[in-house]
Structures are given as structure tokens and as C-alpha cells.
Amino acid sequence: MTILCIVDVAEGRERPASRELLGAARQLKGALGCQVLALVPASGDFAHLGAWGADAVHTLPALDGAFSSDASAAVLAQAVETLGGDLVLFSAGARARELAPRLAARLGRPLLGECTQLDATSGLVATRPIFAGKVLVKAPVALPAILTLRPKLFPALEDGFAVASQSLALSQGEMKAVVTELLAAAGGKLDLSEADIIVSGGRGVGGPEGFAPLESLATQLGAAVGASRAAVDAGWRPHSQQVGQTGKVVNPTLYIACGISGAIQHLAGMKNSRYIVAINKDPEAPIFKVADYGIVGDLFEVVPALAAALA
Amino acid sequence: MRIVVCMKRVPDTESVIRIAPDGGAVDTADLNYIINPYDEYAIEAALQMKDADDSVQVLLLTVGESAAESTIRKGLAMGADEAVLLQVPKDLSDPLGTARLLAEWLKANPADLVLAGKQGVDFDHGAVPGMVAELLGWAGASSVCALACEASHATVEREVEGGRERVRLPLPCVISADKGLNEPRYASLKGIMGAKKKPLAVVDCAAQSGALGSLEAPPARPAGRVVGQGAAAATELARLLKEEARVL
Ligand SMILES: Cc1cc2nc3c(=O)[nH]c(=O)nc-3n(C[C@H](O)[C@H](O)[C@H](O)COP(=O)(O)OP(=O)(O)OC[C@H]3O[C@@H](n4cnc5c(N)ncnc54)[C@H](O)[C@@H]3O)c2cc1C
Ligand SMILES: Nc1ncnc2c1ncn2[C@@H]1O[C@H](COP(=O)(O)O)[C@@H](O)[C@H]1O
Numbered sequence: 001m002t003i004l005c006i007v008d009v010a011e012g013r014e015r016p017a018s019r020e021l022l023g024a025a026r027q028l029k030g031a032l033g034c035q036v037l038a039l040v041p042a043s044g045d046f047a048h049l050g051a052w053g054a055d056a057v058h059t060l061p062a063l064d065g066a067f068s069s070d071a072s073a074a075v076l077a078q079a080v081e082t083l084g085g086d087l088v089l090f091s092a093g094a095r096a097r098e099l100a101p102r103l104a105a106r107l108g109r110p111l112l113g114e115c116t117q118l119d120a121t122s123g124l125v126a127t128r129p130i131f132a133g134k135v136l137v138k139a140p141v142a143l144p145a146i147l148t149l150r151p152k153l154f155p156a157l158e159d160g161f162a163v164a165s166q167s168l169a170l171s172q173g174e175m176k177a178v179v180t181e182l183l184a185a186a187g188g189k190l191d192l193s194e195a196d197i198i199v200s201g202g203r204g205v206g207g208p209e210g211f212a213p214l215e216s217l218a219t220q221l222g223a224a225v226g227a228s229r230a231a232v233d234a235g236w237r238p239h240s241q242q243v244g245q246t247g248k249v250v251n252p253t254l255y256i257a258c259g260i261s262g263a264i265q266h267l268a269g270m271k272n273s274r275y276i277v278a279i280n281k282d283p284e285a286p287i288f289k290v291a292d293y294g295i296v297g298d299l300f301e302v303v304p305a306l307a308a309a310l311a
Numbered sequence: 312m313r314i315v316v317c318m319k320r321v322p323d324t325e326s327v328i329r330i331a332p333d334g335g336a337v338d339t340a341d342l343n344y345i346i347n348p349y350d351e352y353a354i355e356a357a358l359q360m361k362d363a364d365d366s367v368q369v370l371l372l373t374v375g376e377s378a379a380e381s382t383i384r385k386g387l388a389m390g391a392d393e394a395v396l397l398q399v400p401k402d403l404s405d406p407l408g409t410a411r412l413l414a415e416w417l418k419a420n421p422a423d424l425v426l427a428g429k430q431g432v433d434f435d436h437g438a439v440p441g442m443v444a445e446l447l448g449w450a451g452a453s454s455v456c457a458l459a460c461e462a463s464h465a466t467v468e469r470e471v472e473g474g475r476e477r478v479r480l481p482l483p484c485v486i487s488a489d490k491g492l493n494e495p496r497y498a499s500l501k502g503i504m505g506a507k508k509k510p511l512a513v514v515d516c517a518a519q520s521g522a523l524g525s526l527e528a529p530p531a532r533p534a535g536r537v538v539g540q541g542a543a544a545a546t547e548l549a550r551l552l553k554e555e556a557r558v559l
Binding site for chain 2: 010015067069070073093094095097098099100101102104105106108110111113114125128129130131132133134135136137138139140176177178179180181182183184191193194197221239240242245246247253254264265271272274275276277278283288289290291292293294295296297298301302304305306308309310
């Protein structure tokens with residue numbers, strides 16, 4: 001039996017979430033009695049993925065160059081057939097959202113997306129939140145199957161050894177949809193889904209310039225900046241920073257909510273953060289019900305004071 | 312140009328979701344349904360193309376139980392021309408099963424462009440549009456926040472980790488909408504009146520979902536705790552973050 005982990009590559013390196021994927025696979029390995037393969041949809045030497053839990057690494061040079069969801073899914077399907085892959089794992093994200101459904105449809109396999117927990121004590125059971133996390137489903141996984149795992153929930157385990165990295169000779173066919181341009185490069189900015197700490201602002205921030213103290217606290221802590229829908233809809237922040245039911249679901253270690261009331265749709269995106277800090281001038285704001293540490297006060301006084309206290 | 316918008320009904324996002332006594336399904340008895348929020352962006356995108364060009368026809372396509380009709384009428388009230396309900400005995404929770412029904416209908420009733428939402432805010436799969444595209448052998452793009460469509464191809468933008476990418480796709484294709492694509496219109500009174508008379512065809516399908524699994528409430532968070540008031544409490548908060556939570 002084989003677990004095939006599809007590694008997400010950015011600028012020639014695996015994303016941290018892909019190491020978590022290998023960690024998750026390795027935890028299943030004993031119980032399921034299987035090998036863990038890393039499949040890297042790019043060329044290059046990825047032998048070091050052995051240290052993160054891969055028993056073997058296969059690269060797919062055919063997928064270097066422009067990204068095409070249809071052509072890539074076709075190549076991945078062949079790779080699954082060549083290498084085996086009773087369980088195919090992706091880390092949930094933009095690429096997985098394009099590829100996993102296509103692969104599932106192509107191979108006629110079930111897809112369980114955005115899993116938050118895997119348990120192999122008796123058969124494989126995947127936990128996934130539904131209704132924006134209001135309910136959890138524990139679903140028995142009938143293999144073969146395809147799963148996507150949410151980032152920042154599975155441990156990356158570095159204690160293996162480098163293994164051989166071999167390239168898989170498959171060719172890419174016709175490309176229909178093609179990525180023609182990367183418009184806004186990250187410029188070193190952390191993506192919300194990968195951030196350990198998020199400093200987030202809502203309507204209480206009052207305007208785009210009101211985010212300055214939040215930005216400065218975020219820089220000091222190495223954090224990403226998030227926002228409520230109210231702040232995004234007002235045009236103060238880009239949609240990519242929206243946290244919540246119609247934004248991103250995040251699982252950071254620390255989420256600092258400033259001037260956010262804590263509407264149910266916002267909570268849907270952040271209530272699984274390990275620690276939640278709320279700064280709000282309304283003591284009745286619902287955000288205080290979920291905050292491990294709340295401060296009732298004006299964010300324009302509290303945020304700079306917190307930055308100073310942490311300096 | 313013929314545009315098909317795949318839309319579904321979902322419980323209002325404010326709803327309390329109760330688990331049925333057998334623990335294997337959601338208790339749907341008291342739920343109030345809305346158009347899936349992401350599908351509203353898809354409908355709006357189609358209607359904007361129709362506003363710009365009279366010859367554009369917009370059809371809404373739903374897989375669902377008969378009760379979905381009232382939600383479909385809301386989509387018609389926004390301005391779509393007609394709708395088809397692929398009626399199943401019970402709303403499906405299985406994306407591949409749903410995608411197969413949609414793809415089968417689309418094979419028999421060709422469209423130039425299929426629009427959908429990025430994700431149903433019920434089972435949060437985000438899978439159906441990509442599956443439909445693959446089953447049809449079409450191009451596709453998920454979670455798009457900008458869309459320009461010409462006679463033979465579409466250009467879209469989508470957010471990816473660390474940036475935004477532009478994708479060019481030949482028609483026909485399946486595109487799923489993210490928030491940010493547009494601002495969905497409200498139905499006018501005239502639209503609501505007119506929607507009652509618009510064609511809504513019902514096609515019977517026998518499909519059923521497999522079991523979902525066992526449902527449970529997520530673990531509760533410990534009750535919130537207020538550290539103090541105003542800037543003076545910042546020092547204590549800093550101490551707690553370092554010494555108690557040990558996250559900094
Ligand atoms: C279908 C649907 C989907 C949605 N999806 C999302 C989503 O993904 N994400 C999301 O966030 N929302 C979402 N919403 C919107 C949600 O219901 C709320 O409207 C929104 O979260 C409110 O944002 P807010 O907390 O910033 O603003 P408000 O609710 O207006 O709260 C502002 C808070 O700031 C406080 N405040 C004001 N000034 C200060 C100050 N100087 N110092 C400290 N505190 C101050 C106030 O006391 C108040 O609590 C969705 C709604 C719907 C219907
Ligand atoms: N039952 C359905 N009927 C019509 N369209 C659907 C249905 N289920 C999902 N879709 C479409 O697929 C999108 C993503 O849904 P999902 O994959 O279920 O999260 C939705 O926003 C709809 O556009």
C-alpha cells in the first residue's frame with residue numbers, strides 16, 4: 001500500500017505545509033503498513049524530503065513551466081497509476097483546489113477536502129469541519145481516496161534521512177487553461193494560511209490608515225495581517241486578507257483580533273486558533289466569549305502599549 | 312452565448328446547525344435556506360454579461376430536492392432567464408455524485424460557459440466545479456476574483472498563496488467565483504414578480520449520497536477571560552502571552 005503526498009513547490013522549494021503532509025503520512029504509516037512517497041510536480045533534487053518522512057521521492061519534470069490545471073491533473077493521474085497511491089494527500093490551498101477535484105473525477109475516487117485530523121486506529125477515519133466548523137464529521141475513508149489536509153494542523157517530523165530523488169518520465173499533453181502571469185508576487189509577505197501569528201483588524205480600526213499600528217505590531221512579531229469582512233468590504237484591506245466564512249480559515253498559534261466584534265461568520269474562520277486575543281472597546285462584544293485573553297479598551301491605545309510591552 | 316450557473320441552496324450562515332438524533336446527518340427541520348453566497352457572485356457575473364449583451368442567455372442549474380425551487384426562484388428574480396432542477400429525493404452531500412449529474416446534463420445541453428461558486432458553505436467541499444470540468448474534459452479555473460470573457464476564451468484572475476495569477480482558458484470552461492469578483496445585485500420587485508413566470512424545468516434523478524460519517528459538535532473553547540481595561544492591561548497581556556501561553 002502506498003500513500004502519495006503531492007508536494008507543493010514555490011520558488012524551487014517545498015512549502016512548509018508539504019512537510020506537514022509528509023509528517024501526517026508518516027504517522028499513518030505504521031498503522032496502515034504502507035510506504036510514503038513524495039511526488040514533486042517540478043524538476044530538481046528533492047532528496048532532502050526523506051528527512052521529513054518520504055521513503056522515496058519522485059519528481060515530475062514534465063510539470064515545470066506554465067501551470068495548467070487540466071494538463072497537470074492528467075499527468076498526476078498517470079503518476080498515481082504508475083507509482084500507486086491508495087491514499088493521495090494534498091495540502092489544502094490554491095493548487096489543491098484546482099487539482100484534487102480533477103484528479104478525483106478522473107480516477108473516480110472520493111475526495112475529502114480540508115481534513116483537520118486523521119486517525120488510523122481502526123481503519124482510516126478523517127475528520128473534516130462542515131458548516132464553517134459548526135459541526136465536525138468523522139468519515140471512514142474507503143481506499144483508494146484523495147484527501148486534502150489543512151495547513152498548520154499536522155506535525156512536520158524531521159528525523160529521517162535523505163533518500164534518492166528520481167525523476168518520473170511522463171509527458172504533459174495539451175494544456176487548455178494556462179497561467180499566463182503572476183500579478184502580485186508576495187514580496188516576502190506571509191500568507192495568512194501559513195502564518196503562526198495573525199494580527200487582524202475590523203471596522204473598529206476606522207479606516208485604511210488605522211491599520212498602521214496593527215502593521216507595526218505584526219512586523220515586530222513576524223506576523224501576518226488579517227481583516228474582518230467589514231474592513232475588506234470598506235476597501236481598507238484586500239480580499240486576500242479576509243478571515244472568516246467567505247474568506248480564509250486560519251489556524252495560527254496566536255490570533256489578535258482588534259476592533260472586531262466576533263460575528264459568527266468571522267469566528268468560523270479563526271476560532272480554531274490556539275490562542276485568541278481580543279482588543280475591543282465594547283465589553284459586550286461576542287469576540288470576548290472566545291478570547292483566551294481580552295482587553296476592553298481603545299485599540300489605538302492598547303495595540304501600541306502591547307507592542308511596547310513586548311519589545 | 313449560453314451561460315449555465317450551477318447554484319445550490321444552503322442554510323443561512325447565521326443558522327444554528329443541529330445534529331440529527333442518529334448522529335449521521337444534519338437536522339434540517341428548522342433551517343432557513345439561502346442561495347449559496349459564492350453562487351450569488353457567479354449569478355451576478357453571468358447577469359453582468361447579459362446586461363452588456365442582450366443575446367446572452369442565463370440558465371440556473373441545481374441538483375437538489377423539490378424544496379430547492381423557492382431558492383431557485385430567488386436566482387431567477389435576480390435576472391436569470393430560466394432554470395433546471397435536477398431533482399433528487401434528498402439533497403446530496405457527495406461532490407462527485409453531484410458533479411456527475413451536472414456533467415451529464417451539460418453533455419446533453421451544451422453551454423459556452425459554466426459558472427459556479429468556489430465552495431458550498433454547507434459541506435465546504437469546494438470540489439464540484441473542478442469535477443464537472445474534468446468530467447466534461449473542459450478547461451476550468453477555481454476561486455476567481457476577476458473575469459473577462461470573449462467569444463472564444465476567458466481571462467480570469469485568482470488568488471494563490473503569496474500572490475494573484477492570471478489564467479487564460481478556452482471556452483467552453485467551468486469557472487468558480489470567489490468573493491471579490493463583484494457585488495451581487497438585489498432582486499427588484501419587478502424581478503421578483505417576473506420570476507414566478509419564468510420557466511423552471513424539473514428533471515427527476517434517482518441519485519443518493521452515501522453516508523456522511525458520524526457528526527459531532529466541535530470541542531468547546533474554554534470560556535473567554537478579560538485580562539483588564541485599557542492600555543494599562545497591555546503589560547499583563549504581554550506577560551501572559553510569554554509565561555502562560557508561551558507563544559511569544
Ligand atoms: C454570508 C455572509 C458571509 C460573511 N462572511 C464573513 C467573513 O468571512 N468574515 C467576516 O469577518 N465577516 C463575514 N460576514 C460579516 C459578519 O456578519 C460581520 O458583519 C462582520 O464580521 C463584522 O465585522 P467587524 O467585526 O469588523 O465589524 P463590527 O461588527 O461593526 O464590529 C466592530 C467592532 O469594533 C469595536 N470598536 C470600534 N472602535 C474601536 C476602537 N477604537 N477600539 C477597539 N474596538 C473598537 C466595536 O466595539 C465593535 O465590536 C459575513 C456575513 C454574511 C451574511
Ligand atoms: N447540488 C448542486 N447543484 C448545483 N450546483 C452545485 C451543487 N453543489 C455544488 N454546486 C456548485 O459547486 C460549487 C461548489 O460546491 P461544493 O463543491 O459542494 O463546495 C457551488 O458553489 C455550486 O456552484
